[in-house]
Amino acid sequence: MWEELLVESGLNNREVQSIMILGSNPKMKASELAKELNTTRLDAYNSLSRLQEMGIVTVTADRPMLFSSLDVHQAIEHIIGMRKQQLGQLVEGYEELSKNVTAKKPEKSSRSKSVDDPRFAVLKERTHIYSRLKMMAEDADERLILLLGQYGILHLCRNPDALEAVNTAALRGVVIQIITHLDSRTIRFFKELHDSIEVRHSNELESLGFVRDNNEVVQYLNIEDNPVGRGKDDAALTIESVPFAESHLNLIDTIWENAVNFNTAVARYTDNQINDPLKLTIGEGSFLKNITSALGIDELPDEDTPFDPEAFFAAGNEVNEARRKLTEGKLSNLKVLGIDIGLMLRQIGNRVGQEIAFSLRGIEHDIEFLDEMMDWWEYAGLGSLEYDVDPSFHVRVGLHHPPLDDVDALPMWEMDDGIIEGALSNRFAKDSNIVIQRVAADEDSESLWHYIIHRHNSDTLELSD
């Protein structure tokens, strides 16, 4: 009876028998299964491979590999869900073509089982991958993480069953975190998520996948180029392994810390500006050493520091003269403490440059971008910029407020120059054909330094633009 249903679902006899055998005898070797099926090991492997791609069979990471299957009831449920989704997609495609009306599509489900040994399977097609996400959401006890990249939110919303399972998990208290790479075209889809789901934006993480508790990881191996396609070529590796999941979580936690809150990041598209927190490096080296040196204390504390109650109380009542001088509010005092104002101003300038490049991102042509950036910089009264093409294209920097010898003067020139640095690096950093080089000028030059924009394989005709 069950066998007939499975055959009806489109499986061949050998695949059906494999499910029947593995469903009641988990962790079998392929050779053992082949013997039970009375067939060759290659044929058994072929059947197992297809069942793995469908998400019905999993394999342990042992040697030799041990195969397990959903039980027959779960397998049929799983296939029904899959077929429903495929039918839904067919209907949707048909309706789009014939009436230009978007249809809905359903999905399927199955059950997962407890994990003792590491197991893995390769899932093919987006349908199967998001079916697995649905299972993960249903099975999640504490935490579910979704790495959605640029278009994953679109795929999630196109799989209503998976989306509902994720939102339901959030509703029952599972902590759900999403790391995405925001794209203006997909922002509206995030409204489909339950309010308790926290979304952050990261430029650093492009990979897609899911992590459930500390048990299971799905890692995308391949994704179809067309983001609005069906995902027939999508492939993912699903791994049920506590150590693997935990190491994945450690990595994700680090990225999560540096990722930007959704509402802040979305301002890039709603307000056309970057509002991300700016984290500054204020200096390097031992700050303890800096302050002890500034206070005139030569010795660093160590485990043998003697404890003398009288000296201890007396010391608490004294005012260190060097400390008093530090309150005079001079920039050089900050330098003594290891705080590099110039470095900080340059970082602020870099951020301003990044924002300028962002606001000019719609300009396709690099020369036009440079024109706009240089015009803005001069218009802001920061100095004068000149370009030259001899011997190669470069921008000469002339600052209105060049570096001074006065250690207490605020080094605003660092910020002014940092703006150029930030704008150029932000515009060109992702182009492997372009290298930006900051070069000190010759003594007889009017400019202090210049930025050379090296372009490999450049077409000199571009300069005629």
Place this chain on the structure above:
Amino acid sequence: MAIHMTSSIIGQNAPDFILQSDDGTMFDSSSLHGEWRVIFFYSRNNSPTCKRGCLTFKEQYELFKSSGCSIIGIGPGTYEKLKDFKSTIGDLPFPLLADVDRKVGVSYNIPMHLGQFPTKSSFVVGPDNKVKYVYDWLFRPRRHVAKILAAISSVSGGN
């Protein structure tokens, strides 16, 4: 930049020319004798910088007009290419002329930069038909127009 050949004609008579204008008529530069004028040469039809240069002259046209100064734009290539370029820019309050074989550009000493493409150069010509000011530019069209405006104010003495 090693491009200063154009400045050698400062103080000399501006070469006259007759070229086809974007409206199809023939433009004779001698019709502007006795007036201040800016003749700007751009290097390539349909390049973003050249387009921006034309548009910046358009944006500042009233300032030029109030200085009693006419504007003439000259580009390389055929009349058809000039028309294509003009169609991407829209209306201009000054003519664009087609210097098909670059003879006029050569007469104004406009060099081929790196031996490959002509510099973008602008000339301020006085009522006496003498070249008063030259500015060579490759990029930064707005700055170029600002320089020309400043030069007109300076060399014309506000007249």
